[in-house]
Amino acid sequence: MSEQITKEKYMADKRADINNYENLLKAVLALKKYFEEEKNAQFYFGGHLINSQKKENPNYKGDTPDIIVETSSKSLLGEAKKSLPDPSTFVSKEQYIKSVIENKIMAQLKKYDADFENLKIKDHDVFLLVPEHNNDALGILKFDYLDKDKHFQNKFFLLVYNIGLLANTKSIMVKLDYGECSDSLLLDKLKRAIRYNEGDLAKELAKFKIFEENENSTPVEYILTILWTSIIPEILKANDKEQILERYAKKENKFTVKLSSLMDYLNKLYTLPTYPKSDIMHHNDRNQFKTKPVKDAMKILIKVGLATELQKENSDVSWEIHHKPLPEKDEMNYFIGKSYETLNERKEIDATGIEKLDKFMK
Incomplete structure (x- = not known):
């Protein structure tokens, strides 16, 4: 039976959840700004893609990446997470890998490792965007799962983001943490990190306030x-x-x-x-x-x-x-x-x- 919590704890938990939500939004907008201004790319949050191999299946409803980027020669399909489950709340590392990494995160990402008939730039990489502070979860994902086998036909890379305080403003950083992408110039930039001050994103933050990481996920x-x-x-x-x-x-x-x-x-x-x-x-x-x-x-x-x-x-x-x-x-x-x-x-x-x-x- 669940226990009733105090108002203070409830409000602290809710504030943390909303803070995670806002931080992911800032990271996504940092990517949007970089790709549109520096790579002359088209950036979309979500979309409905049709897998060429599954389209005849009457039960197939399509695939919906969180992020779709189209550059001049390559598309990028990604999932974005505001947080990762804490491994310490699971019985074992093996259970965490099975329940969280295999059955949820990778099961979703592998759907994008396919050919899509309505994707304008067919060749594409797959990526995952997660907060950098989830150290234990990231360690298990990288070293206990991704390193063990080749999981994708297309290239896969892992991006981490961090929102830090720099002088009197917040700094948004997104960088490569694992894997590689097809664009060598983009790969070099991601290794060095995409960085913006919060003020640099003022226009985007004023306009784009809502996204759905998954259905009904917005607090x-x-x-x-x-x-x-x-x-x-x-x-x-x-x-x-x-x-x-x-x-x-x-x-x-x-x-x-x-x-x-x-x-x-x-x-x-x-x-x-x-x-x-x-x-x-x-x-x-x-x-x-x-x-x-x-x-x-x-x-x-x-x-x-x-x-x-x-x-x-x-x-x-x-x-x-x-x-x-x-x-x-x-x-x-x-x-x-x-x-x-x-x-x-x-x-x-x-x-x-x-x-x-x-x-x-x-």
Whole structure:
């Protein structure tokens, strides 16, 4: 039976999870900036690729790398992880290799070691991007697994990233940690590391705030903070002048917003571009971000009295939002605290500090 944890531990665990999420986003944006500006490449976060050998299988739904890069002569297909499981929590090293490395990480990466009919540049390398601080996990991956056998037909390389404090700013570093890529100039650069100060990525960080490492992986409180501080104010500004004056006269910001509107803002303004399905498409052909995490975030707003769900209109969910200053200046901290309180009422917090949202969100 799981034990209930304290609010302090829950909030610390949540903050760490969100910090890992933001650090991976910064590493991905550092790669995006480098490839687009220095290699004149096309950079996509995610996409739907069709394996030439599996396309006739009616149960095959395609493969979806986290990152797709197209240079003039080579494509790169990669997986990105905000963290790796701690080997010390497993019974043995062998169990860790089997459960985590073979059945999860490598099983996913090996899907990209194939021919894809809709990949414009067919020749490609495969890579994995992970945080540098996962030392024990990386050691097992490199020396107890990758060194033991040849696992890929295409070239494979491992990238690690680190977000450090340099003077008064944060520094983002991505470098090669294992393997090799086909482009010798790129290989040399990755060995020396791609480095940017956080200020160098200001434009990218202001625009791209959401990505999905895997489905529903974005922390709910992170989504909620973006909705409250960026998207809802943007929708407020977009309303006509009469509505703004009416709300000003009533000294309140109550207005209705539809789920479809929130999704439009998230997918068009805040998510990274995805790989187009065909050469004639030069825009996102699918929405990277799904509705479930947004609905989950809105349910927390309802529980704290900042939103009311309205009757569905043509299957589109809508809410009345009561937008006002929060009791805390740190919006993220406020929403994490409220998440703890609402979940604690339902005894849905376990000893790991990660909330069990499934029952709560039904």
